[in-house]
Amino acid sequence: MLIFYYSKGSSALAAHILLEEAGANYEARHVALAQQEHMDPGYLAVNPKGRIPALETRDGFLSENPAILTYIAQTHPEAGMLPDTPYEAARVHAFNAYLSSTVHVAFAHFQKGARWTDDQAAIETMRAKVPVNLAEAAKLIEDHYFKGPWVMGDRYTIADPYLFLLHRWMEKAGTEFAPFEKLAAHVAAMRERSAVLRALEAHEIS
Numbered sequence: 001m002l003i004f005y006y007s008k009g010s011s012a013l014a015a016h017i018l019l020e021e022a023g024a025n026y027e028a029r030h031v032a033l034a035q036q037e038h039m040d041p042g043y044l045a046v047n048p049k050g051r052i053p054a055l056e057t058r059d060g061f062l063s064e065n066p067a068i069l070t071y072i073a074q075t076h077p078e079a080g081m082l083p084d085t086p087y088e089a090a091r092v093h094a095f096n097a098y099l100s101s102t103v104h105v106a107f108a109h110f111q112k113g114a115r116w117t118d119d120q121a122a123i124e125t126m127r128a129k130v131p132v133n134l135a136e137a138a139k140l141i142e143d144h145y146f147k148g149p150w151v152m153g154d155r156y157t158i159a160d161p162y163l164f165l166l167h168r169w170m171e172k173a174g175t176e177f178a179p180f181e182k183l184a185a186h187v188a189a190m191r192e193r194s195a196v197l198r199a200l201e202a203h204e205i206s
């Protein structure tokens with residue numbers, strides 16, 4: 001059985017959705033960020049980076065959203081969450097790498113600026129830029145990478161639950177999401193999936 005370490009309302013929501021989509025046999029263990037439980041020695045043994053999410057598999061521990069999403073998809077091939085051809089699969093990984101390395105990091109400057117500087121004025125300056133950076137990312141995705149109705153077109157893949165985080169990041173940062181009509185339709189379509197509703201309930205998100 002898989003053990004999934006998550007925090008309510010965190011980016012772990014993407015993998016939580018995928019575990020539900022795949023019908024995976026897993027136990028969810030909550031790690032409260034607000035209580036600094038991610039820095040407890042017990043959790044640092046799971047993920048020395050002290051970040052959420054993490055996944056305990058029969059082979060060992062995994063961290064990093066794109067890797068966890070890929071692992072769940074590859075161990076549940078019947079769910080069909082990864083394209084079969086190398087090129088299409090690589091496009092999914094490229095999309096998720098962009099969310100992980102650029103968009104999530106851009107959002108982190110809204111709440112976690114102290115990771116990059118101790119200068120309070122610089123933290124405020126970086127924070128002020130976050131809504132602009134997220135809007136630019138959303139425009140890039142909408143104009144160039146989102147095919148519709150799902151990220152890759154007709155096929156729902158591991159890019160979809162990950163993209164679902166974007167509107168939450170934008171709302172938290174105060175970026176208007178509604179103008180991105182294709183992405184807004186994607187959020188609405190995601191909310192019609194029972195797996196998404198179950199994961200949202202686990203995160204206590206209405």
Ligand SMILES: N[C@@H](CCC(=O)N[C@@H](CS)C(=O)NCC(=O)O)C(=O)O
Binds near residue numbers: 010050052053104
């Ligand atoms: N690159 C990591 C980022 C994970 C990450 O930063 N998670 C946040 C929650 S969304 C976290 O654990 N924050 C705790 C902290 O920064 O102290 C991934 O994609 O899994």
